[in-house]
Amino acid sequence: MTIEHGGALDRAMARFGGARADWLDLSTGINPEAFSLPAIAPEVWNRLPDEALLSRALAAARGYYGVADEAAVIAAPGTQALIQIVPELGSPGEVAILSPTYQEHHAAFARAGWRVLPCSDIGSIPETAKAAVVVNPNNPDGRVVPGDEILALAQRLEARGGFLVVDEAFADASPEISVAARAGGDNLILLKSFGKFFGLAGLRLGFAISSAAIAQKLAERLGPWAVSGPALAIAAHAFQRGPVLDGFRARLAVRRARLSTIFERTGIEEIGGTALFALIRHPDAHVLHDHMGRQHILVRKFDYAPDWLRIGLAVDEAGFERLEQALTDACR
Template sequence: MKASSANMRDPEHLGSVSSLPITQPAAAEQISHGGNLDAARRRFPGAPEPWIDLSTGINPAPFPIPDLPAEIWSRLPMRSEEEELLAAAAMRYRVADPGMIVAAPGTQALIQLLPRFLPMSSVEILGPTYEEHEACWIRQGHRVSVVSDLDRSNRADVVIVVNPNNPTGRVIPSSALRTVAQALAKKNGLLVVDEAFVDVLPETASVVSDLPPATIVLRSFGKTYGLAGLRLGFAIADTSLASRIRAELGPWAVSGPALRIGKAALCNPHWLAATTTRLQSDQQRLDAMLEAAGFAVLGGTPLFRLARHFEAVKIVEHLGRHGVHVRAFSHEPQWLRFGLPGGEAAWNRLSTALLGA
């Protein structure tokens, strides 16, 4: 990045897709994700139904969908509806200016968009973490490396931190992130903080209420609110950069139903408070269940737990035959990530399957 630090905050100086040199994208690699029940069913055709999908970090008790007017399905979303959602998001996330917030069809769309309109950069990702960050930047020709601590990221143009981390649950203090952001701002760099799982942590874990310079924060909606199929997420940045992201997404990026449901959920702090309390209790229950089955709990968040077992590969097979889908990691074959069961029947099935492993 060659422009001055001041220009970093001006979308006209961030480059555009048409002005960037054409590069040959790196070959896309297949990334394993949670939630692929079709593959699990093919692998274990005799497993009992319904499957219990614990392979994601999605709240199993979703926000109740409000009644929606019939016409919201048959007309384009209105700008006023988007503005109402952004105002609700600003209130929920404690952001002073709704103009700093961009609504998108899920944070995955934003993860794929950012590498497309930034100049070719040296990118360092604090990992191991959600692999789509690395894949998307590599695909657009950026120079990408994964580092184990922030002290090793001082030569990068772009630094990416998933906070809390997926899958380890590691939380980088806001003070450390601000130090990184200030250093990047001095050389026209950029800090990207993916806060997909931060909603149920203390508010001090997020940097959005006092956004550092040269920083983009990504916030997921579907995970905490249990409505991943709605496809809604947010980018929070300086207003000039937010405007650029909004322009790149184009009109009607978020569906009318998502705008309406997102607003209702973000305006309901009582539901979020009760949900946070329940998730924390369920996290403790899951930890105890895993430890009783011989796992060492390594970390996670209230929405998922990361655990280690020397027989993890065999346990995945055993759980699969019992219709329980968990997240395994090829690069760490002793790791398994467990989401939270939804309802007593699911808890009992998991307990029975684990004790029989």
């Protein structure tokens, strides 16, 4: 199963030319503003990450995500690592995945021997499903499943000896969506991405929230020193910067509103998205994708939805003006 992701700038350069500095990459769901980094002591780079540093980062994550006391939190080198492991926690059966969504969930469960059942909503999940995956808010359309429905589904799956995976990679900008405060049972595995909201995807850091038993299984599969010391130090710092985070989140909201304004001005139909990207519909989306590429602007296209494009945020007004001009030219 070949999966296309955003951020494939090297391939875009090979096709459309230009140096890296010429390109405006709007193909990912990563905050274009990187959170300010703390000073990191030399010994954090020089030593293996110790238990004190790990404990400090996990405690900060617990507070930031509002994790219930009875739940366990583990750190991983990105949520992608957890996505690879989770399907191996139970014996294979049928897994329902609310679709379309982030395709790595499908790939990981299929690779582990599960029969994957794409479902359009929770109501269409069959009684035969032993597990389910919900990306909330969803990538790429931004669909949000209410917390009560999430928890009710987890209980139904638990009655069948199964579990629910909830991927909250894009929930940081809208923390009211999260069910972290009500997690803690074996029936619910919650995945959190650090890099997307904080604009530090290169750090490769994610978290899982579940029961102590599930967390222990995940930790054993990840092995010792799964997360680097610098990543843990940066997370512990960022999670506790309350007032700074308020401003960071506010700037993100301004950029997102600016993106929607561009679509309104250019007559582009916006049909969904999250705080970090928009999903648009265009009858010639792949033609529009190539037009943007020739302008050295990279956006995300979808093989399974040829009339969709996903467009992320620019970091500054110059980037937004460049995007608006390219869309205006394309729609003339």
